[in-house]
Amino acid sequence: MENNVLVWFRNDLRLHDNEALFNAINTQKPVLAIYVFDENQYKNTHLGFPKTGSFRAQFIIESVQNLKENLKNIGIELLVKKGNSVEIITNICNEFNITEIHYQLENTDEEILVEKNLLKTLNPSILLKGIWGKTLIHINDIPFSINQLPELFTNFRKKVEAQSEVKKLFSNFIINNKLVFENKTQIPTIGDLGLPEVTFNTKAAIQFKGGETEALNRLNHYFFETKSLATYKITRNEMLGANYSSKFSAWLALGCISPRYVYHQIKLFENKIEANDSTYWLFFELLWRDYFQFIAVKHGNNLFKLNGLNNSKITWNNNETDFEKWKSGQTGYPLIDANVQELIQTGFMSNRGRQNVASFLTKNLGVNWLWGAKWFESLLIDYDAASNYGNWAYQAGVGNDGRQSRYFNTEKQSLDYDSKGNYVRHWLNGLKTLPGSKALFPYKLSVEEQTQYKFNIHEDYYEPMVDLIY
Numbered sequence: 001m002e003n004n005v006l007v008w009f010r011n012d013l014r015l016h017d018n019e020a021l022f023n024a025i026n027t028q029k030p031v032l033a034i035y036v037f038d039e040n041q042y043k044n045t046h047l048g049f050p051k052t053g054s055f056r057a058q059f060i061i062e063s064v065q066n067l068k069e070n071l072k073n074i075g076i077e078l079l080v081k082k083g084n085s086v087e088i089i090t091n092i093c094n095e096f097n098i099t100e101i102h103y104q105l106e107n108t109d110e111e112i113l114v115e116k117n118l119l120k121t122l123n124p125s126i127l128l129k130g131i132w133g134k135t136l137i138h139i140n141d142i143p144f145s146i147n148q149l150p151e152l153f154t155n156f157r158k159k160v161e162a163q164s165e166v167k168k169l170f171s172n173f174i175i176n177n178k179l180v181f182e183n184k185t186q187i188p189t190i191g192d193l194g195l196p197e198v199t200f201n202t203k204a205a206i207q208f209k210g211g212e213t214e215a216l217n218r219l220n221h222y223f224f225e226t227k228s229l230a231t232y233k234i235t236r237n238e239m240l241g242a243n244y245s246s247k248f249s250a251w252l253a254l255g256c257i258s259p260r261y262v263y264h265q266i267k268l269f270e271n272k273i274e275a276n277d278s279t280y281w282l283f284f285e286l287l288w289r290d291y292f293q294f295i296a297v298k299h300g301n302n303l304f305k306l307n308g309l310n311n312s313k314i315t316w317n318n319n320e321t322d323f324e325k326w327k328s329g330q331t332g333y334p335l336i337d338a339n340v341q342e343l344i345q346t347g348f349m350s351n352r353g354r355q356n357v358a359s360f361l362t363k364n365l366g367v368n369w370l371w372g373a374k375w376f377e378s379l380l381i382d383y384d385a386a387s388n389y390g391n392w393a394y395q396a397g398v399g400n401d402g403r404q405s406r407y408f409n410t411e412k413q414s415l416d417y418d419s420k421g422n423y424v425r426h427w428l429n430g431l432k433t434l435p436g437s438k439a440l441f442p443y444k445l446s447v448e449e450q451t452q453y454k455f456n457i458h459e460d461y462y463e464p465m466v467d468l469i470y
């Protein structure tokens, strides 16, 4: 039987700029591809909710569907399985006489463990070729060893900007037109993954649809059709609407779009249309993303520990009642509750919102930050282990923030970022009758005002669960 090559897709669900796929095709041997819905990702957490919730699961299913179609167009079959990755891949290797596996390396614990176990189980004659592909700047191109990675973002960014370059895209592969394997598998449905169906909420910022094709469309829309990139720096802290920010995060997290591709398209935009602070700022944010990816490599498992990256001595409480109120959007503070509602109802929340709700849980309530991170993990379409736990640790003060006591003042943030109350009214029906900024502070309304606005704080909303810290 002929020697065959396997591409193992995980968080690199695309054809463009995919080094693992590029390498596999360049072997000139027949190529087969696989994606596994790993059972470990579809369990319940100890907190009683799914590790991967319906929004992300749906997005992954769509991304895998799209990948399958796109691969078929270049003559490669994508097998799709559900279960234990190591067992499934080992069996596929035996069944199809696989001699090489090409894949993108992961940088966080659970995913690395799968690679290690695979290495132990596979026939040692099989070549496992993992490549680094998660970041904008290749890990070999950062100007320090991982152990010497600066703890502060600013120091990281300055050195990288001065000394590193973004690689060209891996895109000129020779297409293998021969379909070597017949389709043998079905993509699981959301029900097969043990999750309830989700329906699109028309209040959502955008309708996220998984896959490389949709990712490239979104970039084209944001950059070239609407030219929103030209105002990104001005709008990026808003919370309402489709184009205040790129919304690339979910496609980046699953690798439907490559950060290098985004970068080269920014350069194209700058050459063809306009170069300004905003076009630079999207690059700047991609460096934040890189920074958290490298921090995850440097700190390993500590990223997921309560004491965080700095062996913090902060004590956290495990108050389930407080956590429940926070996670269901019933704190009595509209900015927090509206953002949590957006997350629950759509699987997305703006960066401004995430900072505020994380600060509220950790600083105002003192609740175990890992619980908040797990709630985000369950719900976010764009969940990425390094970005999520890195940002949570940073907000909680157990990460690598220069200002350990960073705290978001909920009232000030409400006025600064939702001065007219449009965002909170969008998500909280009970506040619909309150005009302008009155909707931001329902707990400040007198009895007379409540009557005037046909609003009752007990019936239409909640009393604040705690006093604010000033």
Ligand SMILES: Cc1cc2nc3c(=O)[nH]c(=O)nc-3n(C[C@H](O)[C@H](O)[C@H](O)COP(=O)(O)OP(=O)(O)OC[C@H]3O[C@@H](n4cnc5c(N)ncnc54)[C@H](O)[C@@H]3O)c2cc1C
Binding pocket: 236, 245, 246, 247, 248, 249, 250, 252, 253, 282, 285, 286, 288, 289, 290, 292, 349, 350, 351, 352, 354, 355, 358, 376, 380, 382, 383, 384, 385, 387, 388, 389, 391, 392, 395
């Ligand atoms: C508590 C908390 C949890 C978060 N969890 C995640 C997560 O699981 N996955 C995730 O992708 N982002 C996470 N973020 C970062 C950020 O909020 C989202 O990337 C951003 O809101 C996504 O919207 P966008 O694509 O429109 O962003 P844009 O503003 O358009 O930014 C462009 C891209 O830059 C990257 N980026 C921007 N800010 C950050 C940041 N602070 N950290 C890392 N990357 C960044 C993202 O890839 C994003 O798509 C988290 C932030 C906080 C405060």
